[in-house]
Amino acid sequence: MLIKSPSERMARQAERHRQVLQLLRDETWTSPQILIRHLDCSPASVTKTMGQLEQQGHVVRHVVPELRKTLWGITSHGLAFAWADDEPMQIRPHFEPSKLAPVVVAHHLDIQMARLQAEKQGWTGWVPVTGYLRAWPSGRMLSRSTLRATGLPSRSSAM
Numbered sequence: 001m002l003i004k005s006p007s008e009r010m011a012r013q014a015e016r017h018r019q020v021l022q023l024l025r026d027e028t029w030t031s032p033q034i035l036i037r038h039l040d041c042s043p044a045s046v047t048k049t050m051g052q053l054e055q056q057g058h059v060v061r062h063v064v065p066e067l068r069k070t071l072w073g074i075t076s077h078g079l080a081f082a083w084a085d086d087e088p089m090q091i092r093p094h095f096e097p098s099k100l101a102p103v104v105v106a107h108h109l110d111i112q113m114a115r116l117q118a119e120k121q122g123w124t125g126w127v128p129v130t131g132y133l134r135a136w137p138s139g140r141m142l143s144r145s146t147l148r149a150t151g152l153p154s155r156s157s158a159m
Contacts, residue, residue: 013049013052016041016045016049017049017052017053017058018084019038019039020035020039020050020053020059021053021058021074021078021081021082022082023035023038024059024072024073024074024082024095025074025078025079025082025083025092026092026126027108027112027115028073028092028093028094028095029062029071029072029073029074029095029100029108030072030112031069031070031071031072031109032046032050032070032072033109034109034112034113034116035049035050035072037113038116050072057075057077057078058074058077058078058081059072059073059074059075059078059095060072060073060095062095062097062100064100064102064105066102067106069105071100073094073095073096073097074094074095075094075095076094078094079092079094
């Protein structure tokens with residue numbers, strides 16, 4: 001859909017940037033496939049959006065050669081812009097590619113996919129937790145096996 005008004009285009013671009021930065025402030029890094037699902041747009045739109053954010057210094061691209069995957073992570077500069085004016089800032093980690101182990105990439109992306117699926121089913125208030133578990137505001141901790149037991153698709157069928 002073409003948007004003719006320059007002000008509407010700028011507003012849409014700002015909204016996409018906000019959505020990406022908010023996802024990355026919670027997840028630290030993600031894949032283009034997750035961003036496509038999160039933004040509900042084409043791969044070309046995600047590439048363009050991420051390129052703009054990379055030029056602004058908000059995100060960094062990292063290729064994991066062992067997995068032949070491209071990942072996008074938030075920078076410390078991007079974290080400063082990831083909060084709305086009315087939200088209290090929290091301390092969150094920025095993406096450090098040197099600390100990324102290829103063995104955890106698939107698991108981390110599984111958790112992100114589960115989050116997107118759960119949010120589409122009406123779950124709200126995702127709270128990031130370090131380690132291999134995630135928590136919801138009720139304090140309920142969900143492991144990967146629990147998430148699979150809820151009927152959410154596995155990584156291979158979801159991507």
